[in-house]
Amino acid sequence: KAGVTQTPRYLIKTRGQQVTLSCSPISGHRSVSWYQQTPGQGLQFLFEYFSETQRNKGNFPGRFSGRQFSNSRSEMNVSTLELGDSALYLCASSLDGVFIYNSPLHFGNGTRLTVT
């Protein structure tokens, strides 16, 4: 079974631009969640989508948004990029149902975003 695939692996953007990251979950997984990893803050939960609906949301500004398609693939968008948005963005998928209790998260290898 193929794992969680994130594209692209690396991105360099300038302040003020916007960026879209893509995530393809493991086949059969309906929950997709997104995380930001920075050296200072560790792993922080952004949001979770299930059946094309945002079901859980972390404490990030509205510049961070996402969506999920009918095939469970998900995209995350960051608008008006700031230097502090430079981070590793990780996507994770899990089986349908509650995204923690029923099965652990399966992470992709992440997209490294650098904002200059």
Next chain:
Amino acid sequence: DQQVKQNSPSLSVQEGRISILNCDYTNSMFDYFLWYKKYPAEGPTFLISISSIKDKNEDGRFTVFLNKSAKHLSLHIVPSQPGDSAVYFCAASAFEQGGSEKLVFGKGTKLTVNP
């Protein structure tokens, strides 16, 4: 407010010895705890979990202990192997009002196992 704390950014142990990684939490509503391991340039991988109704869960060389009264959990790796060298994240989850789920990670502890 950091609800899940891993106070040791790094830990170094000798191969064959025990590694003990610690995690403290502040929110008494957390009822499920997980450990993830992360190698450089890879996403985290699930290691082991424990429900709040238990105080110990074991899987091979990995054991997680939960002390609810102290709001503390620890991951024991015995014996430690060089391949265990990675960053270990502790995570905690709880249901919030309205049915949504809160998931909080610690900042991670970098474990180095020396041959």
